[in-house]
Amino acid sequence: MANSKKLFIITGDYSGDKHALFTVNELKRQNPDLIIEGIGGINLQKAGIKLFCNQDKMNGMGISFSSVINHILLAKRLLSYLKNEYKPDLVLLIDYGGFNLRISEELKKLKIKTFYFIPPQIWASRPWRIKKIKKNIDRVFTIFPFEKEYYEKEGINSLYVGHPLLKELKEPVKKEEFFRANGLDMNKKLIGVFPGSRKFEIKFLFKIFEKAAKIIEKKLDNVQFVFSKSENLPFDIYKTDYKVLKGNSHDLLASSDFLILASGTVALEAALYKTPMLIAYRGPFLFYLIYLLVRTINKACLVNIITKKDIVPEFLMFDANPNRIAQCAIKYLSDSSLFDKQISGLIETRNLLGNSDCAKIVANEIIKELYNG
Numbered sequence: 001m002a003n004s005k006k007l008f009i010i011t012g013d014y015s016g017d018k019h020a021l022f023t024v025n026e027l028k029r030q031n032p033d034l035i036i037e038g039i040g041g042i043n044l045q046k047a048g049i050k051l052f053c054n055q056d057k058m059n060g061m062g063i064s065f066s067s068v069i070n071h072i073l074l075a076k077r078l079l080s081y082l083k084n085e086y087k088p089d090l091v092l093l094i095d096y097g098g099f100n101l102r103i104s105e106e107l108k109k110l111k112i113k114t115f116y117f118i119p120p121q122i123w124a125s126r127p128w129r130i131k132k133i134k135k136n137i138d139r140v141f142t143i144f145p146f147e148k149e150y151y152e153k154e155g156i157n158s159l160y161v162g163h164p165l166l167k168e169l170k171e172p173v174k175k176e177e178f179f180r181a182n183g184l185d186m187n188k189k190l191i192g193v194f195p196g197s198r199k200f201e202i203k204f205l206f207k208i209f210e211k212a213a214k215i216i217e218k219k220l221d222n223v224q225f226v227f228s229k230s231e232n233l234p235f236d237i238y239k240t241d242y243k244v245l246k247g248n249s250h251d252l253l254a255s256s257d258f259l260i261l262a263s264g265t266v267a268l269e270a271a272l273y274k275t276p277m278l279i280a281y282r283g284p285f286l287f288y289l290i291y292l293l294v295r296t297i298n299k300a301c302l303v304n305i306i307t308k309k310d311i312v313p314e315f316l317m318f319d320a321n322p323n324r325i326a327q328c329a330i331k332y333l334s335d336s337s338l339f340d341k342q343i344s345g346l347i348e349t350r351n352l353l354g355n356s357d358c359a360k361i362v363a364n365e366i367i368k369e370l371y372n373g
Contacts, residue, residue, distance in 0.1 A: 005031075005370040008088040009038030009049070010078075010103065012058045012096025014197050014230065015265050017041035019118065019164045019359075020094050024049060026363035034370070037086060039078070042231065052081060058099060071099055079106050089370055092362075093137075094118055101129060104136035113369070117141040117362050118164075123150055124297050124305070130154055139369070141362050144306065145352065159365065162356025165265070169272055172254030179255065182245065188224045189333060191216070192256035192275075193242075194249070194266050197230035201262050202237050204282045209260055210240055211322035212329065219330050228252055258332055260325060267312060268302045271346040276339050278313040278328050280320040303349050311345030 007027070011017045021043035027034055028047075037050045039058070044051060057074060082088060090113050093100040097120030107114045116137045122130045123146065133140065133156060140151055140158040151158035172178070179186050193213065195206045206227075213225045229238055229246045238244045245252055253259065253270050259277035261267055270277045279301045299305050301312045313328050315321075332338050 004033045004035050005090075006035045006037075006086060006088045007090050007092060007366065007370070008052075008082060008086060009036065009040065009044070009092045009094060010096070010100055011038070011040045011044070011094045012055055012099050014041060014055075016095040016118070017043045017055060018168065020044055020092075021047055022164060022168055022359035023092075023094075023117070023362050023366075026359045027366060030363055030367050031371070034367075037088075052078060058096070071102075075099070075103055075106070078103070079110070082107075082112065083110050088112060090115060090366065092117060092366065097121075097129065101132050101136075104132070108136040113138050115139045115141065115362075115366065115369075117161075118143055119147075123147060130156070139365065141358070141365070143358065145354065146306075159361070161358035161361040163268070163353050164358050165268055165272060166353060166355060167357050167359060169269060170250055172251045172273065175255045178248075178251050182226065182243070184226070185224055188222050189220075189257040190255060191223055191225050191329065191333075192252045192259045193225055193227045194253075194259065194261045195227065196262035196264070197233065197266075199233060199237065200283065202233065204284075205262050205280065205320070206238070206240075208280070208282065208320060208322055208325070210242065212260065212325040213242060215322055215326035216329055216333075219326070220333060223333065226252055226256075258329060260329060263300050263314070263316070265302070268349070271303045271349045274343055274346045274350075276332055276342045276346075278315065278325065278332075280315040280325055282317055282320040303346065306349050306352055307345055309345060309348075311342055311349070 009020050011020050017040045020040055024036060024047050037052060038044060039052050039055055040049060041055045091107055093114065093116045095118040104114055114137055119133060119140050120129050134154050140156055141161045142148060142158055143163045145160060148160050184190060193209050195202055195209050216223055225242045227240060227242050227244045228249045229244050231247060253275055254273040256275055259270050259275055261277050261279045263279045263281040267277060267279050300314050300316055303312045304310055315324055
């Protein structure tokens with residue numbers, strides 16, 4: 001064990017932690033002697049990874065004075081640990097661009113080799129970040145086929161590995177089984193509601209989605225709703241008369257007739273299950289102004305970005321109100337041709353993503369670098 005290589009992984013949110021788990025499992029399979037520590041959550045904990053700290057400490061908005069100070073103090077402690085105690089042979093950054101890009105600058109100064117899996121979406125906003133990536137990151141693993149050209153233009157050592165969801169999504173249970181297990185009515189259409197996986201998303205979207213559900217119920221008598229609870233959030237913030245489902249989010253995505261989603265990766269998950277949807281998002285007004293300033297594309301939903309088409313309806317900021325969301329859902333639930341058209345777009349999305357096992361590819365490259373580099 002004295003000569004074992006050391007890897008440190010940094011994630012900042014639940015999805016990054018989940019993606020990290022699959023890569024860690026593959027790394028352990030290929031080389032059980034590899035020592036792995038990191039910043040993560042429940043998934044890396046389940047994998048038996050020693051955590052420097054839980055990523056809950058990074059689950060702030062990232063712009064308030066207190067959260068900025070917390071991130072600075074965390075980064076300082078982390079860098080001291082990496083430099084003086086753990087001394088990793090390689091650091092793998094996963095997603096969470098704001099914190100990870102700042103850390104990459106210091107890792108470069110410490111001459112610690114750094115790889116980035118799921119890099120910041122420079123094609124969607126803040127394209128200047130690519131300069132920092134070029135300067136501080138040794139290898140980039142991209143997850144969308146169209147990202148490749150951005151890195152090639154800059155001469156960055158990158159590899160397209162495919163999207164993690166292609167292998168992470170489990171085969172869902174049969175719809176009848178899901179309905180029976182959760183006390184749902186097979187004679188009614190199911191609308192799955194996903195208000196987000198961060199506390200501030202619940203704060204801004206939960207009530208909007210709940211009011212939209214009530215409007216839909218008044219117009220349609222053959223619908224039922226299930227709200228999805230994110231595994232990383234406490235139950236007490238989900239205060240509603242509707243059924244709230246803890247876990248089994250993939251089964252809810254696949255078994256629903258229609259989905260109301262907070263914008264994010266969940267839309268791509270829904271697309272892979274071929275479930276029609278709309279997406280909405282609202283946050284602090286200051287965040288919205290910043291978003292308008294830094295964005296480089298006019299689409300928010302990954303399905304629309306990947307296909308370069310308007311497949312999924314988007315309701316952002318002031319458009320994300322109960323009436324607009326409800327009317328869109330009612331329209332889809334009342335017109336099967338709209339369903340069929342969107343499903344065709346979701347199938348196109350799936351085909352464009354290919355069929356790579358990105359966790360295996362990333363693990364292969366890490367092992368190659370550590371033991372053959």
